[in-house]
Amino acid sequence: MNRVVxxxxxxxxxxxxxxxxxxxxxxxxxxVVKSLCGHQQTIEALQLLGIRSxxxxxxxxxxxxxxxxxxxxxxxxxxxxxxxxxxxxxxAHVSMNSELDVIRAxxxxxxxxxxxxxxxxxxxxxxxxxxxxxxxxxxxxxxVFELPNIEVPGLGAYVGVQNGIGPNTDQLSQLLLYRELxxxxxxxxxxxISAGTTxxxxxxxxxxxxxxxxxxxxxxACFLGTAPPSGEVLPGFRGDVVRVEAEIAEIKEKSLVPAxxxxxxxxxxxxxxxxxxxxxxxxxxxxxxxxxxxxxxxxFGLTPTxxxxxIAGASSDISVVNLxxxxxxxxxxxxxxxxxxxxxxxxxxxxxxxxxxxxxxxEFAKALxxxxxxxxxxxxxxxxxxxxxxTASST
Numbered sequence: 001m002n003r004v005v006x007x008x009x010x011x012x013x014x015x016x017x018x019x020x021x022x023x024x025x026x027x028x029x030x031x032v033v034k035s036l037c038g039h040q041q042t043i044e045a046l047q048l049l050g051i052r053s054x055x056x057x058x059x060x061x062x063x064x065x066x067x068x069x070x071x072x073x074x075x076x077x078x079x080x081x082x083x084x085x086x087x088x089x090x091x092a093h094v095s096m097n098s099e100l101d102v103i104r105a106x107x108x109x110x111x112x113x114x115x116x117x118x119x120x121x122x123x124x125x126x127x128x129x130x131x132x133x134x135x136x137x138x139x140x141x142x143x144v145f146e147l148p149n150i151e152v153p154g155l156g157a158y159v160g161v162q163n164g165i166g167p168n169t170d171q172l173s174q175l176l177l178y179r180e181l182x183x184x185x186x187x188x189x190x191x192x193i194s195a196g197t198t199x200x201x202x203x204x205x206x207x208x209x210x211x212x213x214x215x216x217x218x219x220x221a222c223f224l225g226t227a228p229p230s231g232e233v234l235p236g237f238r239g240d241v242v243r244v245e246a247e248i249a250e251i252k253e254k255s256l257v258p259a260x261x262x263x264x265x266x267x268x269x270x271x272x273x274x275x276x277x278x279x280x281x282x283x284x285x286x287x288x289x290x291x292x293x294x295x296x297x298x299x300f301g302l303t304p305t306x307x308x309x310x311i312a313g314a315s316s317d318i319s320v321v322n323l324x325x326x327x328x329x330x331x332x333x334x335x336x337x338x339x340x341x342x343x344x345x346x347x348x349x350x351x352x353x354x355x356x357x358x359x360x361x362x363e364f365a366k367a368l369x370x371x372x373x374x375x376x377x378x379x380x381x382x383x384x385x386x387x388x389x390x391t392a393s394s395t
Contacts, residue, residue: 002292003245003354004339004347006223008045008364010241014222015049017236021204026211027196028379030055030075032219035341037348038064041357047072048365053379055217059084062091073379077217079122079130085109094118094380096156096194098130103144110149117149118380120156120194123178125171129158134178141182153380154192154215155179159199169208176212192380198227201234215380220341231340242344244302245334246290246319251327256283256312286323290335293317296350301343305336 015031022029030053036042038061046054047069055075056062062074076092085105088095090113097103097119110117121141124131132140145152155178159171172195179190196204196216203209221227225237233239293299299314304321312320321335329335339347347353357364 001245001247001334001354002290002296002352003356004344005243005245006039006042006355006357007241007243008357008359010225010238011042011045011222012049013238014225014241015046015051017234018201018216018218018221021201022216025204025209025214027214027216028192029053029196029216029218030073030379031222032056032077032197032217033065034058034061034077035219035223035345035348037061037345039348039355040064040068041355041361043069044361045357045364048361048368055219059087059091066091075217080106086113089113089115089117092117094120094153096120096122096130098122098124098132100140100143103147103150107147107150115149116151118151118153119144120154120192121152122156122158123175125157125159125174131157134174137178138182138185142186145186145188152188152190154190154194155182156192156194156215158197159195169203169210172210172213176210179212199229201227205235224339224341224344226341228341239338242339243305244292244297244337244339244343244347246292246337247334248288248329248331249291249318250289251323251329251331252287253284253327254287256285256287256322285325286327287312288321288323288329288335290319290321291317292319292353296353297346298340298343301340302337303340305338309335 018029031046031051032055033043033046034055034057043065051072053073053075054065055077056065057077059076062076065072065074073094074092076088076095079098080088080095080102082102082105085102086109089106089109095106095117098121103119106117106119121144122131123137124133141152144150155175157175175193175195179193183190192215193213194215194217195213198218198220200209200216201221221234221237223241225233225239225241227234293314293316295316299311299319302311304310308324310322312322314320323329348355
């Protein structure tokens with residue numbers, strides 16, 4: 001059996017680590033759960049840990065969240081498409097927007113549903129993703145704040161996500177300047193500046209992040225303990241939240257060098273083992289076949305947890321793992337891997353892979369008062385009109 005296992009104790013550690021950083025910075029934060037693809041047990045565990053605000057980019061998984069954890073505040077991360085406005089209002093308390101026609105549709109849906117929908121206006125800061133150009137901001141904002149049943153708690157941006165360009169404080173300082181200009185011109189507070197992602201945590205740890213950036217959307221650091229672009233585990237975080245267990249279908253001692261000439265043509269890119277010039281012809285070793293392939297994930301985003309193991313190649317549904325000269329495994333046992341963020345997301349979205357939490361949710365809930373305690377992020381929903389975000393506090 002192939003499965004993704006989520007270690008709830010390690011997850012709790014990382015949530016507490018993020019919570020402490022937010023407390024020190026005086027910021028609020030939202031857990032980005034899009035990588036979970038609606039996995040109910042993990043979402044329930046987040047709620048048990050005191051998380052009160054989550055974000056997703058799929059309406060289907062937001063619907064799952066509202067079913068299993070209806071008290072959570074929900075953010076919709078993707079720019080809403082016009083036809084989905086009623087569903088966005090029904091499922092999300094907050095959405096991130098840059099198109100006036102869409103916000104008008106959200107307003108109409110909010111009036112019809114007798115709800116207030118909160119809109120974070122996104123600004124383009126050079127990442128070339130969604131966002132208004134700065135010269136459009138004032139007129140845009142003036143129109144939006146007159147729409148019924150729409151509240152604008154603040155401004156937002158993505159920095160260093162689309163093109164791999166590292167975030168810098170100059171871009172973020174621009175965002176704070178735009179907020180100041182809007183508040184002065186229209187005499188309306190914009191308490192929330194939502195520009196923090198996992199990418200910004202290294203800057204935050206180094207004390208280089210402007211304090212005005214006071215809302216973070218954090219996913220990768222919670223579930224993998226890592227941050228782009230290095231992919232290394234952040235100081236004080238754990239990298240063992242997620243493990244992939246792949247069952248061995250075959251073990252044989254075989255040649256480690258393919259027979260014949262290799263033409264470099266395979267059904268999938270980057271799935272052929274690179275020739276090893278150090279291996280003499282006829283060099284042999286143990287190879288295991290596991291039944292996870294490119295249909296399930298980015299295979300080369302999986303790193304074996306055991307030293308000496310190496311993924312040699314993969315097809316759509318089989319991967320080959322070099323075990324070295326020693327074996328120590330049997331057919332039916334599993335080999336463990338650490339996933340990259342891309343590999344993790346694809347595994348969670350695969351219908352062929354089992355997902356599980358350890359300990360079980362019942363055991364986790366029983367042990368919670370003694371062993372797991374996480375700062376509770378305050379939410380946008382809890383902000384009085386015109387109030388500044390509160391500092392995250394422990395419960």
